[in-house]
Amino acid sequence: MAREYFDNELDKLKSAVLVMGSEIEENLVLVAGALIARNTAVAERLIAADLVINKQRIDVVMNSLTLIATQQPMAKDMRFIAAVIEIAGELERMHDYVKGIAKTSLEIGQAGTLLPSFAEDFPRMAAFASDMLSRSMVAFSENNAALARSIPKWDDHVDYLFNRLYVDIVEYAGSAPGLIAHANQLEWTIHNMERAADRVINVCEWVVYMATGEYQEFDSEYEAPPAIDRSNVGE
């Protein structure tokens, strides 16, 4: 078969991206669970895992550049490699958010109680983000633009939960003295999870480019927090 070596190398790149994706899918859920359960061992493991993800990303990029230099990829091969480089970058950033949440989790430690709504909704945010990522990896694997286009709308669920939690946390901060620091930590975790889901949308954009040759930007802008009615916030 023509270009057997090249095709094998492209398959290796695809596998490497899928491995990264599946690890991050799992870690998004694990980090939310670790925060809620105050499981510092899992949080520490996820922080360490970030180094591995970073290396995987660099390997994917370097192997892609080698193929560009040695195989002169054109058309769908070139689009695939371009998408792989971009998607590997998005995945690596996604895991930075996992690491950020894990670090915050360690800062919060095992003391105190979490907001009930946070304990309920934060894992749901993580589940949506992880599910979106999972679907985007299927779309990537299948070169499936239609599937990639269907994923961004799920980000609305993540944004909805983010907004709801944001308001809850602000109200919580105002409910008693000395809660600002803790509330700020919680805000950072929901912010990180919301951004992780946004990164999935970027992945979808590159899958569409890879499959069709057209870059289509989906609405993945950072969701500004809702305005807070300060009259309801305690002094």
Place this chain on the structure above:
Amino acid sequence: MASTVNTVTRSNDGSVSLAQPANGLALEASGLNCYYGDFRAVKEVDLEIKKHAITALIGPSGCGKSTVLRAFNRMNDLIPVARAEGEVLLHGANIYAPGVDPVEVRRRIGMVFQRPNPFPKSIYENVAWGAKINGFKGSKEDMDQLVESSLRSAAIWDEVKDKLDESGYSLSGGQQQRLCIARTIAVRPEIILMDEPASALDPISTLRIEELIQDLKKNYTIVIVTHNMQQAARASDFTAFFNMDSDRAGYLVEYDDTQTIFTSPANELTEQYITGRFG
């Protein structure tokens, strides 16, 4: 096509004046079929060559791309059994119309070949020759100026200015090819056809030719046949992909701007060819 032939007028100095093309096209092939005896080598080609652009013709061996290139300046006429049907319009005038002088067509549409083919004459004479046989009437100083400007345009002046009397054969392959381009330019063509102009050259000489082609498009329209897809991608503005059909006739599969052809071609055959998975 008498009406279009009439748009060609010849002045006393032998030059041909034409109405300026309103559509930005240098050449328009329509319904072009090329035959060698009974064998149809190229069928039904419709292709518009944009002015002051570089158009690459690519495709597998036998796809008819060189035949199409040679049809663009009636070079195929030199093969006894060859004939063309259809039209190739130069500023709206069919170069195959009765009464059109093929020699005049070739003056206005020059050609550079795969292997450099300097004459066994001095570097100076190589460049001056074309102008002389085309009726150059200027003084010695005028000819000196023409030779220098042609060699400069072909980016070889600095390398040969001190040895214009030496044989063209004394130059390297890449220099010889640039000398041949200078010889073509000296006739003041409008269009330069290049049939794999760098395929016999080393990589550095190849890149110099590609750079030169980019410079030349400011003043000329370039059509280049190349087997080297990277060269087409690097050096052209538009790319036409040809393939051989089941009846062994070459046909145009896809024609678009080069960026589109090499990033998102519309046709699956084009995709297979440029990604090296053809056949």
